Structure formats: structure tokens, C-alpha cells
Amino acid sequence: xxxxxxxxxxxxxxxxxxxxxxxxxxxxxxxxxxxxxxxxxxxxxxxxxxxxxxxxxxxxxxxxxxxxxxxxxxxxxxxxxxxxxxxxxxxxxxxxxxxxxxxxxxxxxxxxxxxxxxxxxxxxxxxxxxxxxxxxxxxxxxxxxxxxxxxxxxxxxxxxxxxxxxxxxxxxxxxxxxxxxxxxxxxxxxxxxxxxxxxxxxxxxxxxxxxxxxxxxxxxxxxxxxxxxxxxxxxxxxxxxxxxxxxxxxxxxxxxxxxxxxxxxxxxxxxxxxxxxxxxxxxxxxxxxxxxxxxxxxxxxxxxxxxxxxxxxxxxxxxxxxxxxxxxxxxxxxxxxxxxxxxxxxxxxxxxxxxxxxxxxxxxxxxxxxxxxxxxxxxxxxxxxxxxxxxxxxxxxxxxxxxxxxxxxxxxxxxxxxxxxx
Ligand code: ATP
Ligand code: MG
Numbered sequence: 001x002x003x004x005x006x007x008x009x010x011x012x013x014x015x016x017x018x019x020x021x022x023x024x025x026x027x028x029x030x031x032x033x034x035x036x037x038x039x040x041x042x043x044x045x046x047x048x049x050x051x052x053x054x055x056x057x058x059x060x061x062x063x064x065x066x067x068x069x070x071x072x073x074x075x076x077x078x079x080x081x082x083x084x085x086x087x088x089x090x091x092x093x094x095x096x097x098x099x100x101x102x103x104x105x106x107x108x109x110x111x112x113x114x115x116x117x118x119x120x121x122x123x124x125x126x127x128x129x130x131x132x133x134x135x136x137x138x139x140x141x142x143x144x145x146x147x148x149x150x151x152x153x154x155x156x157x158x159x160x161x162x163x164x165x166x167x168x169x170x171x172x173x174x175x176x177x178x179x180x181x182x183x184x185x186x187x188x189x190x191x192x193x194x195x196x197x198x199x200x201x202x203x204x205x206x207x208x209x210x211x212x213x214x215x216x217x218x219x220x221x222x223x224x225x226x227x228x229x230x231x232x233x234x235x236x237x238x239x240x241x242x243x244x245x246x247x248x249x250x251x252x253x254x255x256x257x258x259x260x261x262x263x264x265x266x267x268x269x270x271x272x273x274x275x276x277x278x279x280x281x282x283x284x285x286x287x288x289x290x291x292x293x294x295x296x297x298x299x300x301x302x303x304x305x306x307x308x309x310x311x312x313x314x315x316x317x318x319x320x321x322x323x324x325x326x327x328x329x330x331x332x333x334x335x336x337x338x339x340x341x342x343x344x345x346x347x348x349x350x351x352x353x354x355x356x357x358x359x360x361x362x363x364x365x366x367x368x369x370x371x372x373x374x375x376x377x378x379x380x381x382x383x384x385x386x387x388x389x390x391x392x393x394x395x396x397x398x399x400x401x402x403x404x405x406x407x408x409x410x411x412x413x414x415x416x417x418x419x420x421x422x
Contacts, residue, residue, distance in 0.1 A: 018313075041092060045082055068080060088108075105131070109309075112126055130307070164254040287302070289301040333382070334383075339386050355417060380399060
């Protein structure tokens with residue numbers, strides 16, 4: 001006997017019982033993107049490995065240990081399952097010259113792949129929605145994107161995420177800060193963990209991103225990048241804060257906030273909740289003015305953010321006690337030859353009027369059919385015997401309320417069902 005084949009660890013099936021939440025989220029996101037003039041772009045899941053190495057950065061968690069990279073045995077190409085969307089998005093923009101007519105607002109969504117230790121809110125296949133605005137330099141765009149995210153939380157009914165912002169300045173400010181950081185961490189060599197020791201000279205900024213509680217104190221006492229900011233970046237950051245203040249978006253400045261990817265500069269931000277433990281960041285992003293030229297395009301300022309759909313859905317589901325709303329409107333039960341013929345007609349009629357309907361298949365007594373109707377999660381049963389069929393009528397019985405049943409013609413059934421706030 002062979003072992004049962006199971007899904008790959010950290011790669012989840014999304015079961016029908018959760019589908020409603022995904023539908024709700026995707027519908028809300030679609031309207032929200034339209035409201036801000038973002039157009040969607042659909043990107044491949046596989047890319048050349050070089051794309052991610054060049055954009056995300058060699059000395060990052062993602063490139064060092066999280067990417068699913070393999071050689072295509074048919075032609076020897078080195079390929080990677082995308083760990084994030086920004087690099088592919090910028091690659092596509094350049095490949096198709098999308099910036100030619102002017103600045104651009106783009107959105108993408110779909111699965112991302114990272115070889116991490118699976119736990120609640122951290123998976124090996126997970127899903128993101130991301131937005132990218134290319135060709136915008138001023139802090140008005142950073143502000144718009146942050147306000148935009150806060151509108152989404154309202155639309156989704158999430159009210160306990162907080163905003164943290166920081167500025168990473170320009171290359172020169174990071175270089176100044178880097179020298180000071182190295183000196184600071186060198187003085188605390190003994191307390192550094194292995195990751196930090198390895199990064200000390202290659203990418204010390206990443207050490208600030210450490211999730212190791214043992215490193216907390218040395219990270220807290222490290223020199224702040226904000227103290228090294230160049231004048232333009234400082235001004236940019238101050239203007240962003242004015243915009244957020246004017247729009248009433250609350251935030252805290254977190255001087256340790258750096259992102260796990262190398263391409264960020266100036267504004268970085270995260271939306272965080274306390275409800276998901278170490279997986280508390282539901283949305284993260286910022287400015288990446290250098291990325292377009294790094295991938296081979298003309299220098300183009302840009303900013304964007306990505307959110308983790310699984311983390312957001314677990315917040316929404318928790319808020320709603322995990323109770324999924326009604327699966328469909330009507331379950332049609334029927335018995336008798338005439339009744340079964342009329343049941344098909346009745347079901348089609350209700351569907352013509354935009355109700356969702358399950359027509360019972362497979363026969364059985366009224367009693368057993370009613371049990372199935374109840375278990376199906378439908379709001380109403382439509383009961384059809386030969387008697388009803390002879391009169392072209394149905395008997396409607398609410399399944400989620402203590403009420404009797406009501407017999408009526410099909411047109412009347414449509415208005416009655418509507419009046420029951422379906
Ligand atoms: P973390 O610090 O939690 O590892 P990150 O900095 O690696 O996150 P980003 O690359 O900025 O995350 O991705 C944006 C968002 O995607 C995160 O804020 C999170 O909501 C989500 N995300 C990232 N990695 C995972 C994962 N392995 N499983 C589920 N969601 C994830
Ligand atoms: Mg990560």
C-alpha cells in the first residue's frame with residue numbers, strides 16, 4: 001500500500017467553507033482599487049531567478065533562504081516561484097514599455113511562495129494583493145496609498161490595525177548610518193545571533209529587522225537612521241506626516257522599521273495588529289525609487305505596498321465568530337412525477353430572478369430531502385408535491401426562523417423572497 005498523497009507542508013487548500021470570505025475580500029478589493037484608479041495586471045508565477053536576486057537583494061531572508069528555485073530540466077534556465085509581486089510588476093512594466101504614456105497605478109494579486117517555517121499566518125504558499133504607483137516622486141503619493149489602505153480596513157470592518165512609518169532616506173544617509181550601525185553591533189559582538197553575525201558587514205540594516213527576542217536590547221539601543229537623514233528625505237518625510245495629520249490618519253514613527261527587501265528608500269510603512277503574534281504585519285510597503293533603474297529601466301520614482309490576504313482574513317473571520325453567512329437562498333425539494341418536472345421549471349425561474357438555488361437530486365422521502373435542505377445552509381426550502389405542481393405553485397418554508405410554510409405562485413414567490421431581505 002502506498003502512503004496517501006498530501007498537500008505540501010505550508011501550502012493550503014482553501015476549502016468551500018472559507019470561500020465566502022475570499023469572495024467578500026476580493027469583491028471589496030476590486031471596488032476599492034477602482035475607487036483609486038488602479039488597474040490590474042496579471043503576472044506569471046515563475047520568473048528568472050536573476051530578477052529576484054537583483055531586486056530583492058542578495059543578503060535578505062527571502063533570497064538567502066526562502067526562495068523556491070530550480071533548474072528547468074528542459075532548457076537549463078534557472079527559475080524561481082515568485083516570493084513577492086513588485087519585481088515581476090516592474091519587470092512587466094519595462095518589458096511592455098507601460099511607462100511611456102506617463103505615470104501608472106497598477107495592482108496585482110495572487111499566490112506567492114516562500115520556504116518559511118509554517119505557522120498560523122505564515123505559509124509557504126500565501127496570497128497577496130499589492131499596489132504599485134510608478135512615476136510619482138512626491139509624498140502626496142505615499143500619503144494617498146496610506147489613506148487608501150486605511151479605507152480598505154474600514155470597508156472590511158477591521159478596526160484594530162495601527163500604522164507605523166519610518167524613512168530610510170537616500171543611499172548616502174544609509175551609508176552614514178551603516179558605518180555607525182556596524183560600530184554599534186561590533187561593540188556587542190557576543191550578544192549577536194548567527195544571522196546577525198553573518199550580516200554584520202554585508203547588510204547590517206537587516207539586523208534591525210530581527211525577530212529574535214534575545215536581540216531586542218541591542219537593536220533598541222542601535223543608532224537611528226532617522227538621525228542621519230539627508231535634507232530632501234527629511235522634508236519628504238515631514239510632508240508625508242503633514243498629509244497624514246490633515247487626513248486624520250493616526251500613526252507612530254518607528255525608527256527601527258526597515259523592510260525585509262533591499263529596494264526600499266525614504267518612506268516605509270507597516271500596518272500591524274496585536275492579534276496575530278509574530279505574524280502581526282498585515283500590510284507593508286513604501287518607496288522604492290531605485291528599483292526601476294536597478295532592473296534596467298530609466299530612473300523612475302515609485303512606491304507601493306502588499307498585504308497578506310490570509311492574515312487579513314483571519315482577522316475578519318475572528319471578528320465574525322467564524323460564522324459563514326447563508327450558503328444559498330433556496331433548496332427545492334420535490335416528490336412525484338409532475339412535481340419533479342415542475343421543480344426544474346421553478347428552480348430555473350428563481351435563478352432567472354437572481355436567487356441561488358439548489359435543486360434536490362437523487363430522490364428520497366420529503367423528510368430526508370428536508371434534512372438535506374436544512375444541512376445545506378439554505379435560507380428557504382421550496383416544497384413541491386404533485387398537488388403544488390398541478391396548481392403551478394410552490395410552498396416556501398423559512399429554514400432559519402420559526403415560521404410555517406406559505407404556498408404561492410412563482411411570481412409571488414419572487415416578491416415574497418425579496419421581502420424576506422434576501
Ligand atoms: P514578515 O516580517 O511577517 O515575514 P515580510 O516583511 O517578509 O513579513 P513582505 O515581504 O513585506 O513581508 O510581504 C507583505 C505582506 O505579506 C506581509 O506583511 C504579510 O502580511 C504577508 N506575508 C509575508 N510573508 C508571508 C507568509 N509566509 N505567509 C503569509 N503571509 C505572508
Ligand atoms: Mg518574511
